[in-house]
Amino acid sequence: MINSNMKNKIHRTHISLIMLSLIMGCESPKKPAIVFPTTDLIKENFIPMPSEVESTNDAFGLDQFTAIYSTGEKEDFNEVGQFLADKIQLKTGLRLSLNDMENQDYDRAIYIQQTERISSGNTEAYQMLINRDSILISASEAEGAFRAVQTLRQIIPERSNDTLSEQPIWPIPTGSINDAPFFEYRGSMLDVARHFFSVEEVKKYIDHLAYYKINVLHLHLTDDQGWRIEIKSWPKLTEVGGSTEVGGESGGYFTQEDYKEIVSYAAAHYITVVPEIDMPGHTNAASVSYPILDGTGKPLKLYEGTRVGFSTFDTNKDTVYSFIDDVVRELSAISPGPYFHIGGDESHATKTDDYIKFVNRVEKIVQKHGKKMIGWDEIATADVDNSSIAQFWSSEENGALAVKKGMKVIVSPAKKAYLDMKYDTLSKHGLNWAAYIPVDTAYNWSPERYTAGIPRESILGVEAPLWSETISNSSELEYLAFPRIIGYSELSWSLPEKRNWETYKKRLAHQAPYLERLNVNYYRSPLIDWISSDYSDKEMPKD
Ligand code: TNX
Numbered sequence: 210m211i212n213s214n215m216k217n218k219i220h221r222t223h224i225s226l227i228m229l230s231l232i233m234g235c236e237s238p239k240k241p242a243i244v245f246p247t248t249d250l251i252k253e254n255f256i257p258m259p260s261e262v263e264s265t266n267d268a269f270g271l272d273q274f275t276a277i278y279s280t281g282e283k284e285d286f287n288e289v290g291q292f293l294a295d296k297i298q299l300k301t302g303l304r305l306s307l308n309d310m311e312n313q314d315y316d317r318a319i320y321i322q323q324t325e326r327i328s329s330g331n332t333e334a335y336q337m338l339i340n341r342d343s344i345l346i347s348a349s350e351a352e353g354a355f356r357a358v359q360t361l362r363q364i365i366p367e368r369s370n371d372t373l374s375e376q377p378i379w380p381i382p383t384g385s386i387n388d389a390p391f392f393e394y395r396g397s398m399l400d401v402a403r404h405f406f407s408v409e410e411v412k413k414y415i416d417h418l419a420y421y422k423i424n425v426l427h428l429h430l431t432d433d434q435g436w437r438i439e440i441k442s443w444p445k446l447t448e449v450g451g452s453t454e455v456g457g458e459s460g461g462y463f464t465q466e467d468y469k470e471i472v473s474y475a476a477a478h479y480i481t482v483v484p485e486i487d488m489p490g491h492t493n494a495a496s497v498s499y500p501i502l503d504g505t506g507k508p509l510k511l512y513e514g515t516r517v518g519f520s521t522f523d524t525n526k527d528t529v530y531s532f533i534d535d536v537v538r539e540l541s542a543i544s545p546g547p548y549f550h551i552g553g554d555e556s557h558a559t560k561t562d563d564y565i566k567f568v569n570r571v572e573k574i575v576q577k578h579g580k581k582m583i584g585w586d587e588i589a590t591a592d593v594d595n596s597s598i599a600q601f602w603s604s605e606e607n608g609a610l611a612v613k614k615g616m617k618v619i620v621s622p623a624k625k626a627y628l629d630m631k632y633d634t635l636s637k638h639g640l641n642w643a644a645y646i647p648v649d650t651a652y653n654w655s656p657e658r659y660t661a662g663i664p665r666e667s668i669l670g671v672e673a674p675l676w677s678e679t680i681s682n683s684s685e686l687e688y689l690a691f692p693r694i695i696g697y698s699e700l701s702w703s704l705p706e707k708r709n710w711e712t713y714k715k716r717l718a719h720q721a722p723y724l725e726r727l728n729v730n731y732y733r734s735p736l737i738d739w740i741s742s743d744y745s746d747k748e749m750p751k752d
Contacts, residue, residue: 250339250384253364254719256695257422257702258712259388268380269317269339271297271365276315277307281323285351288477290321293358300365300726301379319344319361321354333424333479334389337361339381355479356422360386363420367722367742392656394619394670395701396425396483397628397694402432402494403515404454404681405461412474413683417691417729419478421698426475427483427550427672430463433493433512433520437462438484442535443499450494453511455678469543476545483583484544486536487552489559489567493520501528505558515678518557524567534574541578548598549575554585565591572597589614598669601660602627609662617669620656626697628675628689632732638679639689648717648734652696653710671701684730691724691731692717714738 250264279290290307298304305319306312324347326336335348335357344361348354361381369377397418399406406414415426430438436450439462451462463471472482488495489504493512496503503509504523522529541549551571556564568584568591575582582588582597586607589599595615601608602621611618623630623643630646631639644650657665673694680686695717699708714737721739724731733739 248380248382250364250382250386253382254716255360255363256713256716256720257699258707258716259360259386260704260707261387262384263386264382264384265340267341267383269341269344269383271301271303271317271379271381272376273303273305274314274316275303275305275319276309276312276317277305277319277321279308279321279354281321281351281354283351286321286323286354289351289354289358292355292477293319293321293361296358296362297365300362300367301369301377303379317342319346321346321348321358323347323349323351323354325349331389331393333393333422335360335386336388337386339383339385341383344381352479356388356390357386359420359422360388363723367726390422390424390702391704392668392670392701394425394672395423395698396427396619396670396672397423397690397697398427398429398485398621398672398674399686400429400432400629400675400677401437401463402429402435402454402487403677404456404458405435405437405451406677406683406686407461408463408467408470410683410686411471414686414690415471415475415478415480417724417727418694419480420723421695422702423694423698424479425481425483425670425672427485427674428471429485429487429552429674429676431486431488431494431552432491433517434514435460435462436494436498438468438486438540439464440536440539441465442539443532445498446495448498449511450498453494453513454681455513455515456681457513458681465539465543472544481546481548482544483546483548483550484540485550485552485583486533486540487554488533488571489522489524489564490518490520490554490556491552492522496520496522499532501526502532504529504563518555521556521558522567524559524563530570530574533571534577537571537574537578537580541575541580544580547581548583549578549580550583550600551575551588552585553588554602556587561590567591568593583619586611586618589616600672601663602674605660605662608660612663612667616667618663618667619669619672620659620663621672621674622659625651625654625659626671626673628673628693629677629679632734636732637688638685640676640679646693648692648696648732648736649710649714651693652700652708652713654700655705655708656700657705671697673697687730688732691729692720692734692737695720 279286332350335353338345346357436446447462452460454460497509504521572582586601589607589611599611600619656671722742725742
């Protein structure tokens with residue numbers, strides 16, 4: 210007698226055979242063969258490109274008989290396993306079990322295991338071995354496993370081999386991947402001050418940053434037009450300073466609970482939040498809330514325009530430093546990451562000597578609260594400690610000065626890496642004071658060779674800032690950020706010899722189904738031959 214379990218097995222064996230025949234390019238008995246886009250792992254559309262990919266030209270069939278198992282000393286490997294299960298469900302509808310030890314009846318398994326073998330010492334390094342029956346992800350930390358999971362997500366086809374089948378299979382090419390990031394800091398900045406963005410909007414951005422292995426979200430929380438983070442000891446900052454934004458719209462702010470929610474959502478995606486309180490310039494909203502902070506002596510009123518460089522704190526008043534101490538203390542307490550960004554840019558209304566004194570004093574406050582100071586490149590003109598970090602955006606001279614002082618540098622040249630620059634004259638949003646940055650210009654440069662004054666050894670990483678003078682919701686944010694941020698992910702993760710515009714632009718074209726499925730309003734640059742969302746239903750040559 211054949212019991213139902215056996216029937217199931219027989220049926221599954223049959224399915225596996227069909228799959229095999231499809232993979233081998235043979236005809237199935239009933240229907241013409243569907244040609245999979247590829248069984249060649251090397252031809253997959255990875256972004257960022259991993260360090261090493263080898264193909265064994267076969268396929269792992271992801272289907273409902275696949276199980277996920279995770280091992281690790283801590284709960285975090287299981288969380289990565291759960292993340293993978295959730296994303297597979299979102300993409301394929303398959304609800305795969307995680308660590309189901311009762312049922313031994315699975316055909317294939319994805320193992321996520323902690324190992325000491327990844328020797329580079331890099332916590333984000335991982336290895337992935339894909340065979341016909343198993344996928345083995347190995348990493349010494351859950352962070353590495355999480356990056357591996359993003360790679361795996363990218364090679365699960367958007368559509369199953371046969372959308373009509375009751376038991377569809379998503380074939381994944383076999384082979385091996387060894388990977389680790391080139392730069393440890395791979396960031397994007399979001400300006401929530403010029404226009405406010407809600408917790409949900411920030412979370413959506415985090416989802417897609419994580420997919421491309423970005424690991425830092427720098428939040429520009431304050432500026433002339435708005436103060437966006439609750440500081441309990443100075444409540445008017447948000448009551449008054451949070452009430453406006455560019456263009457006369459209504460503003461808004463994050464309560465500390467909101468901010469914590471963002472921080473923990475980011476942490477679950479292995480993204481560190483870097484909070485920025487911009488000072489001593491860009492401080493109009495703070496000074497209107499508490500006029501004692503003001504150093505301009507001019508009449509103060511809320512500001513909804515887009516000029517810069519007109520505001521400053523009074524750098525000679527002790528009250529200003531005790532205010533800053535409160536702000537840094539409160540915000541550091543809810544920011545588990547190692548960094549605190551003090552802005553320091555475009556302080557045109559601050560005298561040079563005052564600026565230098567100010568940065569020196571604020572650096573000590575930041576250090577007292579256990580953080581490393583980051584500031585825009587102007588901070589290199591002060592007597593900064595070599596543990597502080599300069600964010601090069603404009604002045605190569607300041608960048609070189611930072612290097613001379615032994616500081617690490619985050620590379621964010623406005624001409625190449627500013628997400629708020631228009632693509633071209635037709636762009637619906639954005640500015641163009643630094644440059645027009647089409648998708649190829651955004652990709653075609655090397656952070657480690659951009660300027661001779663900032664050599665590879667001094668570079669902590671790369672960050673792409675998105676200033677929000679011209680954007681006020683997710684859809685506009687995405688129009689400027691995507692697809693350029695995808696290129697910055699490759700410039701910061703991939704080895705220099707793995708970056709190549711010709712191959713990148715083809716791989717980028719294949720991001721369209723992902724971006725469309727998740728409602729990301731990316732800019733369909735005419736430089737890219739975007740792939741249609743339903744391509745995998747058809748025979749579609751890869752190149
Ligand atoms: C310069 S970049 C600024 C911002 C503006 C941005 C607009 C930098 C450190 N400061 O205040 O929003 O240009 O592109």
